[in-house]
Amino acid sequence: MDLLWKKEADGSYIDIFGRSTGNSNLFSKLFSGLQLAPAKNNTKSTEFRQNGNDQKAKERWYHAMRFYNESLSYAENGSPNVSLAYANRSLCFLKMEMYDKCITDINFAIKANYPKEKRFKLDERRAYCLERINNEVEILAPAFDFDANENYVGFSNVLDIKFNEKFGRHVVAKCDIAIGKTVLIEEAFGPAQLMDAGQCVVCNTCYKNTMNFIPCEKCPNTLFCNQTCIDNNKFHKFVCGEVPPPLTSSVMYDMTSVLFAIDIFQNVDSLIQFVESVINDKSKTKVVPSAIGDMKSKYRIFLQLNLLGNAMKRGISLARARNVYEKLMGYPTIKTMFSTKAKKRFFIHLCVLHVSIVLSNLFNTNTISGTYLLRSFFNHSCAPNVLFYHYENKCIGITSRLIRKGEQLFMIYNPTCWSTPLNKQPMARIEYEFQCDCEKCKSTNWPNSSKRIKSDPDIQYIESFMSEANGPIDDFSHHQNYLNIQQRCINVLNKYGNLPWTTELNMVSRNFELILSQACLFSPINFGNLRSRTENKE
Ligand SMILES: [Zn+2]
Ligand SMILES: [Zn+2]
Ligand SMILES: [Zn+2]
Structure with a gap:
């Protein structure tokens, strides 16, 4: 990145692509060999429907729904595949006790000319739903356990950002925080949907x-x-x-992050002015931001994110950035914006910076890619004493140990670190x-756990639940499974989360984080739902 933001004699930025020795066409060459998904295609649509039917036979309703969605997205406009996808999906909604949505899909299926001779099936389904519509599963989004933070949108008001030489910018507790409390709900900055097949959810x-x-x-x-x-949708139009879809997930995300930034500013001049003020600010990572909320303050944090520098990543950054730059300049609106030499050269550097930031900080959930700015303040x-999972385009932080006023909140960066020190070279050391x-x-070695911990019924339940072959971890269609296992995890953390670290605490924390993130993918039920149910009981 030594060439980044270097200028020529005339004051414009250097042509970083022209000077790079790397193979500029690396990515186009890589992708030319890939079989890219075609546009609407009933053969593919039918294949996905059959996959859905296989899941339906196993009563895995959420999985079946994903395939029917995929089938719908490939179905040729006006073809019978459209109505079949809607009709099949309506059954999934019915089985997941979401009767209102089932009826909506039945109407969609009929509007899309569902075969008349089979329509009685849909009529029966509708009648079944109408009878039960008052007993619908209610879906609640994750919610804060405290008021929202006034300065940092996404934090609850029990968190604050501090700076010191040892830890840099970091997150501390403003008061004692109990276990199992939702303290962060942050939207991704410039998210993009993963475009790979099977992700259409x-x-x-x-x-x-x-x-x-x-x-x-x-x-x-x-x-x-x-x-x-x-x-x-501002970005899909680009x-x-x-055909074929130009993009793998990474290219899609690189592009969206650049478009997202352009979209913040009135014109290119104010974009350039803003970016230059941030990159020339040498004190940047030592200053605790006074507020993070509006798009400009978020973009400032984005531009300040750490770059993980190794030669390989630099090479990839340049190749990827060139691909993104050329792609974006192919769109007339973008080309008009960056029309002069100076602006084009700036745009080249902006693309390189964005791609480098993305490579170092991108977080992939199973459905979207994005960067989480407040999350990046956690060491x-x-x-760890805070666990993270994802819901829609949001990252949710939930406490897993008692945190005292003034103490720092720590997350685990890489799942391999759950096995530290068994893992002699934890990823934290290598990658970060x-x-x-x-x-x-x-x-x-960790302290020997007491007999009391080892024989705890909650711990034994979690261990056997997680070790079951093809266990319910990949399908929470059955809500009760999910609610049980979550409650058990919370029980264990409440009982032992304040003791020195043990093998059992490690196992439960690790699995709790896994369960939370899997559940949002494989079930419409989430943590907020568990809370509301327990509260109702009290
Ligand atoms: Zn929407
Ligand atoms: Zn489209
Ligand atoms: Zn460690």
């Missing part, structure tokens, strides 16, 4: 899950909640209808280039 605009999705008329693999979500510990001195890394 969220709205391309609002990232909601488990909706009565409708397809884009031109693109496969792209669904929206409704016409409003189609109209409100790639809509391109790493292999024995620092020496971890958490309570796990400092001790050569």
Whole structure:
């Protein structure tokens, strides 16, 4: 990155692509050999429907729904595949006790000319739903356990950002925080939907899950909640209808992050002015931001994110950036914006910076890619006291140990660190280039757990639940499984979360994080739902 933001004699930035020795066409060459998904295609649509039927036979309703969504997105406009996808999906909604959505899909199926001779099936289904519509499963989004933070949108008001030389910018507790409290709900900055086949489970605009999705008329693999979500999507129009779809997830995300930034500013001049002021600010990572909330303050944090520098990544950054730059300059609106030499050269550097930031900080959930700015303020510990999972386009932080006023909150950066110190070279050391001195890394072996912990029924339940072959971890269609296992995890953390780290605490924390993130993918039920149910009982 030595060439980044270097200028020529005339004051414009150097042509970083022209000077790079790397193979500029690396990515186009890589992708030319890949079989890219075609546009609307009934053969593919039918294949996905059959996959859905296989899941239906196993009563895995959420999995079946994902395939029916995929089938719908590939179905040729006006073909019978459209009505079959809606009709099949309506059954999934029915089985998941979401009767209102089932009826909506039945109406969609009929409107799409569902065969008259089979319509009685849908009529029966509708009658069944109408009888039960008052007993619908209620889906609640995750919610804060405290008021929202006034300065940092996404934090609850029990968190604050501090700076010191040892830890840099980091997150501390403003008061004692109990276990199992939701303290962070942060939206991704510049998210993009993963475009790979089989991922068609969220709205391309609002990232909601488990909706009565409708397809884009031109693109496969792209669904929206409704016409409003189609109209409100600023970025899809750039790639809509391109055949074959130009993008893998990474290219899609690189592009969206650049478009997202352009969209913040009135014009290119104010974009340039803003970016230059941030990159020339040498004190940047030592200053605790006074507020993070509006798009400009968020973009400032984005531009300040750490770059993980190794030669390989630099090479990839340049190749990827060139690909993104050329792609974006192919769109007339973008080309007009960056028309002069100086602006083009700036745009080249901006693309390189964005791609480098993305490569170092991107977080992939199973449905979207994005960067989480507030999350980036958390330091790493292999024995974390806050766990993270994802819901729609949001990252949710939940406490897993008692945190005292003034103490720092730590997350685990890489799942391999759950096995520290068994794992002699934890990823924290290799990838993030620092020496971890958490309570796990400092001790050569963890304290021996007492008999009481080892024989705890909650711990035994969690161990056997997680070790079951093809266990319910990949399908929480049965809500009760999910609610049980979550409650058990919370019980264990409440009982032992304040003791020195043990094998059991490690196992439960690790699995709790896994369960939370899997559950949002494989079930419409989430943590907020558990809370509301327990509260109702009291
Ligand atoms: Zn939507
Ligand atoms: Zn489209
Ligand atoms: Zn450690």
